[in-house]
Amino acid sequence: MQYDFIFHNPTKIYFGENALDNLKEELKKYGKTVMLAYGKGAIKKIGLYDELMKIFKEANKTVIEFSGIMPNPTAAKVKEGIKLVRENNVDFILAVGGGSTMDCTKAVSMGSANNVDFWEHFYMNYNIPEKKIPFGTIVTMVGTGSEMNGGSVITNEDVKIKTGVVYPNMMPDFSILNPKYTYSLSKFQMVSGICDMMSHIMEQYFSQTDEDNVSDDLSEALMKNIIRNAYICVKNPQDYNARGNIMWDATLALNTLIACSKKGDWEVHNIEHQISAYYDVTHGMGLAAISPSYYRHIMDYGLSKFKRFAINVFNVNPENKTDKEIALEGIDKLEEFFKNIGATTKLRELNVTNAEELDKIAETCYFSQGAYKVLNADDIKTIFRNAI
């Protein structure tokens, strides 16, 4: 396969415990009315809400609040945001939260700036947004990488579809990343984010091209950094340096850097999206529960890469072992890592146990063309059976 790609990521990253100091200067670039988008009030608990209100006041901004954005943000919530933007002539949106808030904000940005049905136009028919309401993000929950990419995942409850789109021109104008904002997350949320970022890397790493390429080497570096620092974070959630590493790993995992020259798989994400359209499953945990089963199922079709993964990422000793044994040991180590940090590695731990219902979900899954093995519904049924 040809070494051939476009890389363009203009999002400005402010990283560190004083990163918020840059907000006032950034706000000067935009008009008077700012919409503050956030979730269910976690930003109030950590004092960030009050800090922001003070900055808005000093910057002489009118603030419109768009709150209550839920995990797996819904099309209905996006419509609520679009209405607010239009009614108030919002000039700029500041998304404060995790992937859900950021993804919802992107949908609101493109939906309100363009006179179309946002769901049909952008999420079903993949039209590139012509216009956007400018927006920035402040990250309080780490994992999705939404702070430095043009991706947005929205769930339409009416039709039971959770789907993601990626538009390069929907990258945030800037993002503020302060590891300390993540201290108050529950262990469940933190670990879920770590599983999400690991999955993002693996979905790119385990795909063509497998010729010697820079992206795969960077991916291994990021995975090793995540594994090392995840253990530290689980032990001491207030280790600033480890939280900082994990936060930056998450951003680089999905800012298109390690996608350069790679086709990308994304089948695990496809499958998880379908599960969580039916069940109330936390994204990262769903990924952790499916990944080992999925990778064991496709392992033979990318054996040399799984062998490389085992040796380079999980330090599996290859001596006196067949390629298959080495590869399998790598996936075992991945599952063990997920388990050790407290992730769910079986669907039953997420209260997903009904094999017949999973069979039906398997029929609704999209089959990735970038995977080592292009699946069919029967493959997914088998993967589900082994993941329960």
Place this chain on the structure above:
Amino acid sequence: MQYDFIFHNPTKIYFGENALDNLKEELKKYGKTVMLAYGKGAIKKIGLYDELMKIFKEANKTVIEFSGIMPNPTAAKVKEGIKLVRENNVDFILAVGGGSTMDCTKAVSMGSANNVDFWEHFYMNYNIPEKKIPFGTIVTMVGTGSEMNGGSVITNEDVKIKTGVVYPNMMPDFSILNPKYTYSLSKFQMVSGICDMMSHIMEQYFSQTDEDNVSDDLSEALMKNIIRNAYICVKNPQDYNARGNIMWDATLALNTLIACSKKGDWEVHNIEHQISAYYDVTHGMGLAAISPSYYRHIMDYGLSKFKRFAINVFNVNPENKTDKEIALEGIDKLEEFFKNIGATTKLRELNVTNAEELDKIAETCYFSQGAYKVLNADDIKTIFRNAI
């Protein structure tokens, strides 16, 4: 040290053998008059000049030629370019070549857009350029990373100063990278570029902070990719994939990604700049000749990092060895790598042999505050003695 940085790199990269197809679309964004900046005609030999003229014609552009940009571009040459831009009201500059052409173009861009003495204002007094003439690059010689950063190194012959500046807002608007354009480079030029990019990484890697950080892990991944692919390129200069890897490594080595949370050393570059202000030394070869001597001199002040380098980058087996032995073996392996790919690892190979003259040069060197050991002139004299 605190995990604290700003990352912002908006340069759009078109990478691959068809990357030039994107030029016409890019040119639409700018006015009618384009200045084509290039060196001594290598772009004619590879047919690129004719291709560009065809594209300019199709895009209905008026072309001003600014040619003859030399290695270590001079302040006089920059002034010539500034004059051309002003006389012809140039709207956009396309730099086609290597680091010299790109760096010279940056100086011309800031110098012609702002009504100041470019050397005094930007290169001596570090004023951030308020305006710029927009510019893109097409890379034909790999190494400096200038295609995705705001750095520019200019030599002022009158005062015998070669100095570099870095202005974030002087990053190219876009860069076109086609590995095939580099096929016709001499082995000397190719190897010199490889030494340059290795040095760029080491200058960032061997500096504070040494706490677990993502940048150092990415640096190791890039160095290993360079070493592996350098050997392939030397054996078969037309290996597209290996040339592609080296090309992308060079860009990532100096696009500020691996600088995040790192102080940076840059003493080897400082020293080399002073040598080549006095001698006609090719930048990358000068770096290769100084690096081993420099790193042996400061090794004790960053021992654990040099040990890590030896093990992680050069696979030195640490068993039954002291930290110092391991670290030293890593630097020996670095020198061996330079030698194996055909780089000069001694100053005498570059016809720099006069110790007394080097003593004088040592007195003119800048002493980096980001180094493991902040040097003085005597240190540099010793480093020179060991590098001859």
